[in-house]
Structures are given as C-alpha cells and as structure tokens.
Amino acid sequence: MTWPRVKLKTLLTQPVQNGYSPICPDAPNGKWILALGALNGSGFDATQVKPAPIGDNRVDNFLLQTGDFLVSRSNTLNKVGRAAVFKGQIDNCAYPDLMMRFRVDESSINPEFLDMYLRSSEAVRHFQRAASGTSETMVKINKRAVENLLVPQPPFAEQAAIADLLSTWDVAIEKTERLIAAKERQKKCLMQQLLTGHQRLNGFKKPWSEFPLGELFQERSERASDHLPLLSITSGEGIIHRNEDRKDTSNEDKSNYLRICPGDIGYNTMRMWQGVSALSSLEGIVSPAYTICTPKKESDGEFMAYLFKLPRVINLFYRYSQGLTSDTWNLKYKHFRKIKVVVPEIEEQKAIANILKVCDEQIDLLKKQVEGYRRQKRGLMQKLLTGQWRVKARREQPA
Template sequence: MVHKTVAGVLPDEWRGSLIKHVCKVVRGSSPRPAGSPLYFNGNFLPWATVADLTCSDDMYLTSTKSMLTEAGSERTRITDPGTLMLTNSGATLGVPKISSIRCGANDGIAMLLDLDGIATEFAYYYLYSKTQYFRVVIAPGVGQPNLNTELIGDFPIPVPPLPEQKKIAQILSTWDKAITTTEQLLANSQQQKKALMHQLLTGKNRLLDNNGVRFSGEWKTHKFGNLFKERVETGRDDLPLLSITADDGVVYQEDTGRKNTSNEDKSKYRRICVNDIGYNTMRMWQGRSSLSDKEGIVSPAYTIVTPTDKVCPVYAAYLFKLPALVYVFYRHSQGLVSDTWNLKFNHFKKIGWQLPSIDEQQKIAAVISTADQEISALQQKLDALKQEKKALMQQLLTGKRRVLVS
C-alpha cells in the first residue's frame, strides 16, 4: 500500500519529510580576503572547495588540493569526518559528498548536520539522484545559480525505515564499486593503447609477419603528397550530412544530439567516402581527424584526403593521432595566431614521414584496432552500468522497488 506525502507517493512504511526537519543545513565559510597568504596555502587544515567535491564521482572526500593556515582555520567552518556536503553555487551545484576527513569548507559548500533518522549514505544517494533537478528546476539562473540553505532545507526527502535505508545504500554502493572497477580497467586499457601506438608506430617494437618471422625491413620516408590525394567533390547535397568527431569517428550529424548549425546551402560541402580521412583544417595541429566508414558530406572546414595503395587507411588514421606527428602538423600549420592556424593540403602534402611496408602497416593497424575494440567494449559496459544504476536509484529511492531486510 502507498500514501501521499510531501516527498511524493511512498510506501506506507515510509514517511516524507523536508530536509530541514531531519537535519541542520549550514553553509561553509571562506576566509577573506581570498588568497591571502595569512589564511591560504598553509599546512594546518585541509581546505575543501567546490572543485574538490566535483573532481570525481566518488562518494567520499578523502583529500583536498589545498590547505589552510592555522589563522585560516579560525575563519572557516570546520567539518568532522562523516559530514554530508553539497555544492551550492555555480554550474556544478547539487553534487553531494561525504567527508572522510576533518576539513574547512568554503562558502560554495553546504553541510547537512545532525541527521535524524536518516542514514548518511542514503541521504547521499538521494541527493546524488537529484543533482540535475537542483540545477534545472530548483536553482536555475542566468548569472551565478545559487542553492542556498533555505532552498536545500525546503527540499523534500523520503524517509524509509532505517534498516531499509542502509540496505538501499549497500546495494547502490555495490554498483558504485563495479563502476569504479570498470573505470579503472578502461583507464588502464587507454594507457596501454597509447604505449602500444608509440611502440608500433615508431618502429621500436616490430611485429611478426604471416610466416611468424619478425618484420625487419627498413622504414622509408614518404611525402604525404605521394601517400594521399585530396578529395574535393562538392555539389552532393543528396548525400547525408556527417560530422567528424575527435573521439567517436565519423557519425551522422542527426546522431550527435547537437543542434544542426550547418548552412542551408550545402553546395560547397565536401564529399567523404569510406576509407577517406577527414581532418579539421584549422585544428589538425590538435589531432582533429577521423577515418570515415560512411559516405556523405561534411563541412568545407574539413580537408578530405584519400589514401593511395601505398598506405593502409586504418594505419594512417592511427598515425595521424601520434603525438610526434601531431606536433609536425602544428609546425606546418599556417597563420599568425592559433585561431587562424590552418593546414591546407598544399602544406600537408609536403610533410615527410617514415613508414613500414604495407604488410607491416596492416599488421600494426590490426593490433591497435584490437586494443580499440577492447576499449570500446569496456566503455559500453561502463555506460550500461551507469544507466542501470540510474534506473535502480529511481526505483529504490522512491520505494517503487522494495528490498529485503534481514
């Protein structure tokens, strides 16, 4: 059975309350003047800022980037371990954290003290589930949005029986651990890929050929003008509009989730084909390029190059991400300031680079592609875990799904 409460429709065993009725809401305090050496950059007390609370998704605050002096500690609000905090100003408001250290809290942080009938971890997860609601509904603003103590205090919160609260927090904590483990595996795989690219794309590590013999042929220097041809085909507005992204390759513009800001007249948009590489003419010095697995048209802000039979397209796409070559792109870019630097094909084609045989290129591309597939699988697993946790929070924190309490 359910009943209506200030916190919505809840199971009969649950009650609804306002945050101010289950705890005391206070705001942190910052020594003034800000940055004074009398108070800051000391070694007496950890100094918690909004940046410390929002730099990770961890439940607990275990350290801070800066410290207060003893004089500074006398001009802030000191929190004890176990205190529930909530960022209350700026674009990153509404982020909760449980402090596991004694620290000072600045005035961009609110604290929920003396929780009565509410488990700290349960309150953390409930506030975490409401972060976007805080930003969009409760404290929106054109200037500096602010979630003051009154707004926090008047916010409703469901109050299940304490044993059920603890069980809910325990279940969600298990999901958090799975997410953290997957994030670590993903980060490790990404680092391993970087090291692998450096070893293979520079010839420091040679692979085995199809006969099990290690490649040993000398790498030869080629001008890019001999390896790539520029594709300049326009007037194909019958083809789908594509977007070249830094991390997700070439995608259909409609799938990006971003507003279409392209010109209505697409007669000058450039055709890109499968196995072409498109690069941002004004951002190639930042490594902005992608191999296309689609045919379509892209903004004329991109240069489209087609690999010849002397270079493996997948190998070339990875090579264009190699930091040493990205630096060469930077050196060959033209323009007075970074906002106008550009690498048009006329300058791109003059760049020379050492490449192995086409057979070795294909082997290298296959190995790096396998590493990419592993990263993609981990990213998909991570996204799924986060989505499942979000759905689980919605059910558990509102009583729509009950848990067994032993």
C-alpha cells in the first residue's frame, strides 16, 4: 500500500521564517546564536554556537523553543537543506539568517518521524533540486521549497514505531561517539605525560637529553619524481592520496614536487605552527609548500610525529616561524633545525610510540564502528521512510 503524501505547509502551525544574524562578540553573555555547522547532516550539534551581542533586543524574536524545526537555507550544494528538530539542548539560543524555522501540528505528524524524514535521501534530493545559485560553493533554497516538500503520512502509530526503531541507531551512535571522545581525552593525557617525561615507563631510567632538531632529522629535498602518486598532508587524516582530498591536479606541473617516503615526516611550511604535520606510510610526491624530514638513527619517526602534536612543541614551531603576519608565517628547514627538544633514548621513544599507537588503533576501530552504524541507519531510513519495509513493533538496539 502506498502512503499518502501531503505538502509540508499543510502540517505547519507557524510559517517558515528566516533567522537573524547579528555581529557576534567574542565573550559569552548568556545568549547564543547557532552557527551553520549546528545542522551537520546527522542531527543537531549543540557545540556549534556563538555568543549573541549584548543589548540587541532583536535576538529575542528568534529564540528557539523545544519542537522548532531548523533547515539550512544557504550552504554548499551537498549541505543546503540540512535539517534537525531543536530539543532544548541550549538555553537562550537564537538561529541565524542562513537557517529557516518552522513548527508542526503534532496531532498531524510525529515530530520524530518528520525529523528522520527531513534527513532522508528523498528530502535531501528535493532540497538540492530546489537550490539555486551561481556556484556550488553557495546555493540557496527559499520558503516555498520547504513548504512544498511532500511528506509521507503512514498511520500515526507506524510513524512512532519507525521513529522509535531508527532512534535505537542514534543511541548506538551517540554512545560510541562518547566513547571515542573519552578515548581521545585519555590519549591526550597520555601524550602530555609520556612525551614530556613526567611519567616514565618501567625499565627506562636514563635521563632525557636535549637536541636541536637538526641532529635528529635531515631534510629530504629530492625532486624529479613525478611518476610517483601525488599526496597531501592533512591535519586530521595524516598523509593521504591527493584524490582523496577532492582536488583536481591533472594539469599541475609536478617537476618541482618533493619526494616523501615511508617513515618520513612531512609538514606544511606555512601551517606547522598550527600542527599540520604527519608521519608518512606512503611513497609519493607532495607540493613544494611542504618540508620533508627524514629521522636519523637517534630518533624514532613515530615518536617524533606524536611529539610534534604536543602543544608545547607546536608553540616552539610558532616561535621559530618567520613572516610579518600569520598569513605569511613559514617554518623553513633552516629554522626548524634550530629548535631544541628533550627526548629519551631511542628504545624508550619506540615504547612510548607503541602505547600511543594502541590508543589510535582503538579510536580508529570505534570510528569505523560508528560509520557502520550510520550506514545501517541510512539503509533502514531508505526502506522505512518510503514504505518499502513496514514496521509495527520496536526492534532490538544494535549491539
């Protein structure tokens, strides 16, 4: 049986309304404005807020209430139309001009069911087709696009059952993400203790020694290797193939690019003071904007890669960077090599790196688990929210 569909505008108790975007101060004062990132495609991210200005009474006209629906009205093509229901996660919070708000009649539609449907592939395609703009970097949808969205209307009890079933995956995702956050805090604490020598591993008693980085690394400046794959050095994913970074490089002149090998550490010359460096497990070439360092026998590359992420060491990179403004600061090897760090003997370096690697492996495994839950949920949404599969009772929560 095919479910009837109605336009969203027939379910509204309040009209669709754009928000308000004041100039926000740096200091919080008790009222907040959502950032566009609060609608992240998976729901609502309550950390994405900015302080509201003091004394701007217009903000009060856009304060959110529990049950308000929000839709991104202006964004990139793959993000426009992102939606979520506000559940009171933040007190005294308004929404910006780049979002729209509406409320629905809860006797006509289950809000949790609608929240799920607004994130379904059907709803996403509707908003993308309705979007307009001069480029994909910023497109917009209007109120009519929201109002004209066709919403399926299964029996009310089935709406609740579908929402209840899909929410079990949300619970599993949320629990795993909390565990990831806890593991990341644990790793951060271990890095602070182990990489500074405040906590020593059993069996190691030799004092740590200070070295300039020039005694621990030599610069690799090999070029003319344009037959090798093109790589990128990222802050979050390490060193990856450039095609994973979504950049078209087919017409680039690569004759001046630098070779990087497994075990090397590469860093962004202009962003090293922001911690953009990584240990390579790949062989390839990278832009001349990077510097490539090869560890000498006194240093373990994995240990040093972790050390380079420590805030106190990043601060050293900041202090040794050269340039008039932050936009032009750079850390060439000739300045990098002068920086002094305190490190243990090579065997203790390796032991510390192994402990931190285990932390990374645990975190990566949990992230894969979360992505697995998300894939399962997307598949269920496709079946359940279109009526291909019917549900009458709650299923068990995923393990």
